[in-house]
Amino acid sequence: MTSYITITPDAEEYLAELLAKQNVEGMAVRVFITQPGTKYAETCLAYCRPEEVHDTDMIQDMEKLKVFVEGMSIPYLEEAVIDFAKDRMGGQLTIKAPNAKMPKVNADSPVEERINYLLYTEINPGLASHGGEVSLVEFTDEGIAILQFGGGCQGCSAVDMTLKDGVEASLVAKIPEVNGVRDVTDHTQADNAYFK
Numbered sequence: 001m002t003s004y005i006t007i008t009p010d011a012e013e014y015l016a017e018l019l020a021k022q023n024v025e026g027m028a029v030r031v032f033i034t035q036p037g038t039k040y041a042e043t044c045l046a047y048c049r050p051e052e053v054h055d056t057d058m059i060q061d062m063e064k065l066k067v068f069v070e071g072m073s074i075p076y077l078e079e080a081v082i083d084f085a086k087d088r089m090g091g092q093l094t095i096k097a098p099n100a101k102m103p104k105v106n107a108d109s110p111v112e113e114r115i116n117y118l119l120y121t122e123i124n125p126g127l128a129s130h131g132g133e134v135s136l137v138e139f140t141d142e143g144i145a146i147l148q149f150g151g152g153c154q155g156c157s158a159v160d161m162t163l164k165d166g167v168e169a170s171l172v173a174k175i176p177e178v179n180g181v182r183d184v185t186d187h188t189q190a191d192n193a194y195f196k
Contacts, residue, residue, distance in 0.1 A: 004060050004069040005031055005077050011084040014093060016064035019047070026050040030057070031077065032070035033100050037116065043080065043097040075103040111177045112139050118174060123167055127151075134167060143179035145171055150185075 007015070019027050030048035035041050048068050056071035069077065080097035102120040105113050115136050124133050131151045138146040147167065168181040 002058070002060060004058055004074055005067070006081045007060075007062065007067065008081065008083045010086065010091075011082045011093060012062055012064050014084040014091065015082075019065055022047060024049060028053075028066040028068055030068045030070070031073070031080075031082075033073040033076050033097065036073055036076040036100060037102060039101055039120075041076065041100040043077075043095045043100050045082065045093075045095060076100045078104050111175065112136060114175050115139060115145055115171060115178065118171060119167075123170060126166070137184060139178075143177055145178055145181045147181055147183055148185050149183065 015029055019029065026049070028048045028050075030046050030052070031044070032046075033041055033043050053068055054070065057068040058071055058074065060067040060069055076099050077097055078099050080095065080099070082093065082095050084091055084093050102117050103109075103113065105117045109117075119134055119136060127133055132149060133151050134147050134149050136145060137148050140146065171178045171181060
């Protein structure tokens, strides 16, 4: 049995009971992530009728239920766990997907994924203290990461220093394919700039 997501025995029991109450032949559960790999990512669990299964869904057969996992969401569901904690009020179903906003990467992952991972996990947390963020627009054949700043970084007078000493230094040091960075942000818009 292939397992794409960990579903605890308590969660499996709870979900099986919910499916049984639906009185629909072949009713299953579908797991997917909306806007995977972005800060807006949400992990979703939904009922899935037989006619709602997508061609790209992967099947996770369990003892008490069938789970369809959206193929595109699989890299973002690594280490995800669905659990059910019983309490006096009945209980609560929880879904923890630590890689939903950014898939786990390794040295063999595509360069763009490794750049995004570094931006998301190391660069943006520092920029967030100034209300800023940076995102990858494109990675060129010449090894240049084209970046765009937003929030407090857009129009900030210190953005050149942040770009060269912070972002570029980190990317070049940690991702061998990156030869440099280029900022394509319109810094004339400085309404929310951290330093004007």
